[in-house]
Structure formats: structure tokens, C-alpha cells
Amino acid sequence: MTRLLQTIEPILWRDEQLHLLDQRVLPHTENWLAFYDSDAVAEAIKLMVVRGAPAIGVTAAYGVVLAAREAWFSAGENWQEALIPALKRLAASRPTAVNLFWAIERMQQTCNTLSKYESPEPALLEQAKRIHQEDVKANRTMGQYGADLLDNDSIVLTHCNAGALATAGFGTALGVIRQGFIDGKIEHVYVDETRPWLQGSRLTAWELMQEGIPMTLQADVAAGALMAGGRLDWVIVGADRIASNGDTANKIGTYSLAVLAKYHGVKVMVVAPTTTIDWSIENGSQIPIEQRAHSEVSEIEGHAIAPAKVHVSNPAFDVTPAALIDAIVTEEGVVSSPSKEKMQQLKKEEKNDTNSISDRM
Missing domain, CATH: 1.20.120.420 (translation initiation factor eif-2b, domain 1)
Structure with a gap:
């Protein structure tokens, strides 16, 4: 252990x-x-x-x-x-x-x-x-808060990489999974490959295998079938920016997972430090979405997989509405069924001012 x-x-x-x-x-x-x-x-x-x-x-x-x-x-x-x-x-x-x-x-x-x-x-x-x-x-604190939400022998799915590699160490979403495994609450982890940059297959799978946590890698499009089988308890993901009402930007594909989870009765947990919350924006529509190079979609390791000059859309993130999220876990505590009012209560409890300053840079 x-x-x-x-x-x-x-x-x-x-x-x-x-x-x-x-x-x-x-x-x-x-x-x-x-x-x-x-x-x-x-x-x-x-x-x-x-x-x-x-x-x-x-x-x-x-x-x-x-x-x-x-x-x-x-x-x-x-x-x-x-x-x-x-x-x-x-x-x-x-x-x-x-x-x-x-x-x-x-x-x-x-x-x-x-x-x-x-x-x-x-x-x-x-x-x-x-x-x-x-x-x-903060990651270790979040890990315990999130693990406490899990039932014994939980089966979870994670998307992208929100582990030690995405932080200074231990991880956010994978921090919860690590702690859950230590506490005997995680039975198995499903890992989305996470197209197009393959953070799931290259990074998350590697991290979990390094530490002997039982896992299965799957294509992103397999998530719905997995949920339909009735064996998934939680989708656990990180975040790159959270609006003041709880809307959350995370790696592209997270929104689709949340919609599927809502239909199939699977819970969704977002794990991120309070520094990821942008108190200056009201909702997810105000989060800037990075568009990355077309080649990330049309190529794999420099090898073309699509017709030359094909038009490509490559948003790096999408926004999951707060209504689709069951819990936002931070180092300051857990916001269940996040809303603008509940997020404001979290803001009051913060020890440090974490207002976003992106508009000043």
C-alpha cells in the first residue's frame, strides 16, 4: 500500500x-x-x-x-x-x-x-x-474526499489524464482513484483512450499499470455500451476550468460521457483544486475553448489517417453543464449537485483568494 x-x-x-x-x-x-x-x-x-x-x-x-x-x-x-x-x-x-x-x-x-x-x-x-x-x-486531500464518496467495490471510468502527470504529484481524478484503491473501494478502472491526443492510453493506462491498479483500456466510443451493461458506478474526471455556477471545461469527450451517464444512472465526479475555479465567469459559455492543430486529428505519430487537405475541427475541450455533475471535489470540500448558490458557499469557505485574473493578462 x-x-x-x-x-x-x-x-x-x-x-x-x-x-x-x-x-x-x-x-x-x-x-x-x-x-x-x-x-x-x-x-x-x-x-x-x-x-x-x-x-x-x-x-x-x-x-x-x-x-x-x-x-x-x-x-x-x-x-x-x-x-x-x-x-x-x-x-x-x-x-x-x-x-x-x-x-x-x-x-x-x-x-x-x-x-x-x-x-x-x-x-x-x-x-x-x-x-x-x-x-x-491539495491532491491528497481531494483524493480522500472523493474516495469517501465511493461505495465498496466500485467500478469507475476516467477520461483523459488527471493523474500525477497532470499535477505536481498524486493527481486529481486519479488521486481519488488511487486513494479509493488504497481504501479498498475501487474494484476496477476503465480508461478511455481519449482521442485525439491519446492521453488515456499513453498516460493514464501507464500510471495505473505502474501502481498495479486493475484497469482496462477502451476506445472512447465504447463508453455507452459499458454503461448500458449496468456495471459502471462513477465517471471520475478532472477539469481545466470551472465556472462560478459549476459548469466545467474538461478534455473533449467529457460532455458526451456526462450525457450518457445521466441516461444510464451513472454518477459523475469532477475533481479539481479551487485554483481551477474561475469566479469571474458566470457559466461555461464564457470559457475559451482552445482549438489545436488539425494534424492531431488527421495524423497519428506523423502518419496520415485522413485524406489530404480534409477540413478538421479540433477543440481541445468541451463544457459539461453543472446539472450533469453529481459532485465537484476540491481540497476545500465537496459540492454535491453543484449550482451557483452551492458554488458561492464554497467560495466563502476558501482560505485564499482564487479569483481568475485571465482578463488582466
């Missing part, structure tokens, strides 16, 4: 550099990349070297450290002004994951307290490490 808690850590700071586990080449290759400058970090986020809203936030925080180092060496006492372009480039790397903006704002608040006459790096590095540690702690 102890081994199950010693999960993958995809983000490391050592030797004054940021190190990221390259998730584009998993599961066949475990390759660590070192980053010395903030622009490379922004590009890594954009190209999905690192992905998952919490992991993106932590990575961006370290990116600010590198940017501040560059600004100090290039501009001296004018480092704060010189830092602004790098912050904007980091903020533009992924538009949907609100944790990105939250982390940059928190780092910027630290910048505002520092003298222009001394290097900002030590204080910013301390803040980035704090954000990193807080994420792991």
Missing part, C-alpha cells in the same frame, strides 16, 4: 533549472528535459511537454523564476518592467487552463513586494516551490 502513495513527480527543480518529464513520448520513453529560460517553458506548455491544469500552473510558476533571473541580468534595477513580456508569453501558452493565470498572478504579487535593487530569484523560487508543495497536498 505504501508504494501506491509514492507516485510519479513530473516536475522537478534542481541544479537551478526546471526539469519536465516529456509527456509527448510516454509511455515508451521516459525523457526528462531541462529548461533554462522562460520562453522555452512557455513553448513546452504550448506543445504539451507538460499538460493538465495544475501541472501547467506549477510549471508556469517556475517559468516566472527563470524569467525574473533573465530580467535581473539584462535590466538590473529595471527587472520588473523587463519581466512583463515574458509573463505575457507564459500566459498566452494555453488559454483554457485557469491555473496558469492564477499561478502567474500569484508570482506577480510576490514580485510587487520585492526591491528593485536585489535579485528577485530567491523569493520567487521560494514562492514557486510553495505552489508546487501546495498542489501535492
Whole structure:
């Protein structure tokens, strides 16, 4: 059981550099990349070297450290002004994951307290490490809250990857699954492959197999048949942004799962830290949906699977209305049958201000 808690850590700071586990080449290759400058970090986020809203936030925080180092060496006492372009480039790397903006704002608040006459790096590095540690702690708390909602011998389905690879460690949705397995409540996990980037087959399946959690990989289109068989208890997923009424943006295909689950009487659990909640927007229609490269749909590993010049739509996310969600699990507690009123109660209970600042970047 102890081994199950010693999960993958995809983000490391050592030797004054940021190190990221390259998730584009998993599961066949475990390759660590070192980053010395903030622009490379922004590009890594954009190209999905690192992905998952919490992991993106932590990575961006370290990116600010590198940017501040560059600004100090290039501009001296004018480092704060010189830092602004790098912050904007980091903020533009992924538009949907609100944790990105939250982390940059928190780092910027630290910048505002520092003298222009001394290097900002030590204080910013301390803040980035704090954000990193807080994420792991929050994941473990959410894991227990979510596991407590499960009955014994539950069979669950998860979509995309919301595990240790998507966070600083342990995971959100997979954190619940890990803890549920430890507590004897998870009998089996079904993993959607998650087209088109295959995070389920490449990442989630790999994580679960690393830790001996019983699982079965399936094509996304098999979910309805699985539910019709009457053997599924929960759909457990993460989130990239949650509106103030509980509408949730997650990997494309999540909305379809929620509709199927509602019809078949399967419960839906969304697991995410409060930093994923964007209190500035009223509902999911205001969440920006990232459109990614056409080649992700028309090709697999560089090999064409569709006619040349075919028109492609590739939204990275969709929005699940709060009415289709049975529980939103955060480190501050569980919101059952989420609504605007219940989400506002959660907001009152938060220890830290987590208002979205995406409109300021």
C-alpha cells in the first residue's frame, strides 16, 4: 500500500533549472528535459511537454523564476518592467487552463513586494516551490474526499489524464482513484483512450499499470455500451476550468460521457483544486475553448489517417453543464449537485483568494 502513495513527480527543480518529464513520448520513453529560460517553458506548455491544469500552473510558476533571473541580468534595477513580456508569453501558452493565470498572478504579487535593487530569484523560487508543495497536498486531500464518496467495490471510468502527470504529484481524478484503491473501494478502472491526443492510453493506462491498479483500456466510443451493461458506478474526471455556477471545461469527450451517464444512472465526479475555479465567469459559455492543430486529428505519430487537405475541427475541450455533475471535489470540500448558490458557499469557505485574473493578462 505504501508504494501506491509514492507516485510519479513530473516536475522537478534542481541544479537551478526546471526539469519536465516529456509527456509527448510516454509511455515508451521516459525523457526528462531541462529548461533554462522562460520562453522555452512557455513553448513546452504550448506543445504539451507538460499538460493538465495544475501541472501547467506549477510549471508556469517556475517559468516566472527563470524569467525574473533573465530580467535581473539584462535590466538590473529595471527587472520588473523587463519581466512583463515574458509573463505575457507564459500566459498566452494555453488559454483554457485557469491555473496558469492564477499561478502567474500569484508570482506577480510576490514580485510587487520585492526591491528593485536585489535579485528577485530567491523569493520567487521560494514562492514557486510553495505552489508546487501546495498542489501535492491539495491532491491528497481531494483524493480522500472523493474516495469517501465511493461505495465498496466500485467500478469507475476516467477520461483523459488527471493523474500525477497532470499535477505536481498524486493527481486529481486519479488521486481519488488511487486513494479509493488504497481504501479498498475501487474494484476496477476503465480508461478511455481519449482521442485525439491519446492521453488515456499513453498516460493514464501507464500510471495505473505502474501502481498495479486493475484497469482496462477502451476506445472512447465504447463508453455507452459499458454503461448500458449496468456495471459502471462513477465517471471520475478532472477539469481545466470551472465556472462560478459549476459548469466545467474538461478534455473533449467529457460532455458526451456526462450525457450518457445521466441516461444510464451513472454518477459523475469532477475533481479539481479551487485554483481551477474561475469566479469571474458566470457559466461555461464564457470559457475559451482552445482549438489545436488539425494534424492531431488527421495524423497519428506523423502518419496520415485522413485524406489530404480534409477540413478538421479540433477543440481541445468541451463544457459539461453543472446539472450533469453529481459532485465537484476540491481540497476545500465537496459540492454535491453543484449550482451557483452551492458554488458561492464554497467560495466563502476558501482560505485564499482564487479569483481568475485571465482578463488582466
